[in-house]
Amino acid sequence: MYANPTKAKELQYRAFEHMYTPGKISDIFDSHIYRRLLGKRVTIDGSNPTHEYFSDPRDIAFGLSTDGFCPFRRRKATAWPLILFDYNLAPEIRFHGDNRIDLGTIPGPNKPKDFNSFAWPAFEEFMRLQHGVRAFDVLADEFFLLRGYLLLVFGDIPAMSMVMRMTGHTGFSPCRMCKILGVRIPNSQNNTHYVPLDRSFHPTVTESDSAIAIYDPADLPLRTEEEMLCQAREVKSASSKAQNARLSRAYGINGISIFSNLKSLCFPLSFPYDFMHLIWENLIPNLISLWTGEFKGLDEGVGEYQLNPKVWQAIGEATVAAGSTIPSVFGARPPNPASHKASYSAEAWSFWTLYLGPVLLRRRFRHQRYYKHFIQLVKLLQMCLEFEITTEEVQIIRDGFINWVENYEQ
Amino acid sequence: MYYQYSPDRLSTCPLTIHALLHIADSIEASGPMWAYWAFPTERHCGSLTPAIRSRRFPFPSIDRYLTEVAQLRQIKMYHRLHDELSLEPPKHDVAGMLSDPGCKYQISRRDMQILI
Numbered sequence: 257m258y259a260n261p262t263k264a265k266e267l268q269y270r271a272f273e274h275m276y277t278p279g280k281i282s283d284i285f286d287s288h289i290y291r292r293l294l295g296k297r298v299t300i301d302g303s304n305p306t307h308e309y310f311s312d313p314r315d316i317a318f319g320l321s322t323d324g325f326c327p328f329r330r331r332k333a334t335a336w337p338l339i340l341f342d343y344n345l346a347p348e349i350r351f352h353g354d355n356r357i358d359l360g361t362i363p364g365p366n367k368p369k370d371f372n373s374f375a376w377p378a379f380e381e382f383m384r385l386q387h388g389v390r391a392f393d394v395l396a397d398e399f400f401l402l403r404g405y406l407l408l409v410f411g412d413i414p415a416m417s418m419v420m421r422m423t424g425h426t427g428f429s430p431c432r433m434c435k436i437l438g439v440r441i442p443n444s445q446n447n448t449h450y451v452p453l454d455r456s457f458h459p460t461v462t463e464s465d466s467a468i469a470i471y472d473p474a475d476l477p478l479r480t481e482e483e484m485l486c487q488a489r490e491v492k493s494a495s496s497k498a499q500n501a502r503l504s505r506a507y508g509i510n511g512i513s514i515f516s517n518l519k520s521l522c523f524p525l526s527f528p529y530d531f532m533h534l535i536w537e538n539l540i541p542n543l544i545s546l547w548t549g550e551f552k553g554l555d556e557g558v559g560e561y562q563l564n565p566k567v568w569q570a571i572g573e574a575t576v577a578a579g580s581t582i583p584s585v586f587g588a589r590p591p592n593p594a595s596h597k598a599s600y601s602a603e604a605w606s607f608w609t610l611y612l613g614p615v616l617l618r619r620r621f622r623h624q625r626y627y628k629h630f631i632q633l634v635k636l637l638q639m640c641l642e643f644e645i646t647t648e649e650v651q652i653i654r655d656g657f658i659n660w661v662e663n664y665e666q
Numbered sequence: 667m668y669y670q671y672s673p674d675r676l677s678t679c680p681l682t683i684h685a686l687l688h689i690a691d692s693i694e695a696s697g698p699m700w701a702y703w704a705f706p707t708e709r710h711c712g713s714l715t716p717a718i719r720s721r722r723f724p725f726p727s728i729d730r731y732l733t734e735v736a737q738l739r740q741i742k743m744y745h746r747l748h749d750e751l752s753l754e755p756p757k758h759d760v761a762g763m764l765s766d767p768g769c770k771y772q773i774s775r776r777d778m779q780i781l782i
Contacts, residue, residue, distance in 0.1 A: 257743060259743070259744060260743045260744070260746060261746075262746075262748070263743060281693055281694070281697060281698060282698065283697055283698065283701060284696060284697035284698075284701045284702075285697075286697060287693075287694065287695060287696050287697040288694055288695045288696070289695055289696050290697075319701075319702060321702075321704065321706070321707040322707070323704060323707045323708065323711060325708075325711040325714070327714070327715060327718050327724050327728070328721075328724070333724070335714070335724075335725060335728060337707075337710060337711060337714060339706075339707055339710050341706065343701075347700075347701070351705075351706035351709075353709075353710075353713070354739065356706070356710060358710070358732045358735065358736060360729065360732060361714070361725070361728050361729065361732065363725030363728075363729075364724075364725065408696060408701075408702050410702040410703070410704065410707075411704055411707060412704060413681065413682075413685075425680070425681040425682075426681075430681050431681060431684060431685070431688075433685075433688045433691070433692075434688070436684060439673075439676065440676075441673065441674065441676045441677065442673050442674070446677070448677075448680075450676040450677060450679045450680060451679055451680075451681055451683075451684040452669055452671075452676065452679040453684075454671055455673075456671070457671050457672065457673055458673045458676075459673065473687050476687065476688075478691075522695075525692075525695040525696060526696065528688075528692040528695070528696040528702055529685045529688060529689065529692060530702065530703050530704045531689075531699040531700075531703040532703040532704045532705055532708070533704055534682055534685055534686075538680075538682040539682055539683070539686070542680075542682070546668060546678070551677075551678070552677045554675060554677065554678065557670050557672060557675055558670055559667055559668060559670060561667065561668065602705070602708075603705075625667065626667065629667060640689060640693070640698075640699050641699065641700065642698075643698070643700075644698075645693055645698060647694075650690050650693050650694055651690070653689060653690045653693065654690030654691075657686045657687055657689060657690065658687060660686070661683060661684075661686055661687060663667055664667055664668050664669065664678075664683065665667075665668070665669040665670075665671065665679065666667050666669075666670070666671075
């Protein structure tokens, strides 16, 4: 890459173009996981080489992404591509097809059982990149040691559970960021564990003294790297199969991830939740299912959030009609959410929620508080999507989501 | 409003609701949401689907495609042939392109785009 003058110049973004301003977050180089490495010696297998993280402007920051995808519509086979993104490039070009580094695709038809074994070749190369690989820099006209560090790993929740060797989002300890415990629906076949903050009326809490009744959203029991590694080792060295199952259920951890050997990564912070799946493919479609009474066969209980089917149909038609007057730069024409919900992509949900929903839903709920609650969410999402986020805004987002989730549970 | 603290309504509280509480921390710890969302990943997956040329051996088919793309990219980069080997319509004249000052029927750039 550094042998090509155009590319070599583009790669200078991290060191020379991005400016760090305290109190502002505009790229991953303003984040804790990057800044904590600056000035720190690289440690590899316990030995201390002389160089520091990102001390050379040519050192590359990498982000790894993976996701399960179905190549065929009618078969269940999945493949798991591993893609590397080069964060030294400017944000507007780093995700372009030409700048993607395809490490390969883990073949199906089944989900990889032992992800570590598939990630081994990539892991080896990351280790080599930490030491440095001889490369030619055309701008300086010299040979140098090219180094790269893996900073981030991202993808949807099942993919991340696979990479981090965790039990996943339906488990007893499902969250990769904190140690919140899940509870099951009483007297039900459903094996999924759910994670409300307040479970004080749940039998597991009413029948036991030790179970936590209400979690404080401002002070969740966050996981730390050290603790996660300890737990992973404990699970791995369990004396029996039963013991192993018991521990992995309690900790939510299945084993030791191969990436825990890369000290440039920080567990669990280097594995952030992915906004696209979280919001556009889960939260919004779920809210709409609730409003239309299609959510897992639930009625509205003591709430009043369901929309009259005719109202929802009219909203769907209004959405389609809006398509003709929306400039194409905003994205594809939105389909009808009432009749063609399945054809909604994440991008379409994003546009609908941010721009159409607030207008079309106004005065459509039987009780205004549901509309207000939705608008509060839209405001928070808008803020999350800004290119530059200040520390004050992060605090607003934090407080806002706490308030939103608490109201949601009420 | 939705869960109403009722154990029977637990299914309204999946992990995705809880994960909202970690967004603010994530922005501070790992940067803005757009820096690590899955849109580019999904786009990559989308480009793999047409690469499958064999219904019997889909996975070797994907591997072959990825290898070839990577090789082409390396050649472009190493030999500085980005414009010559580009599959996009050219931004400026490239030697050997379908146009010659002597030719009566020159292909305009617009036609070229349509042709490609």
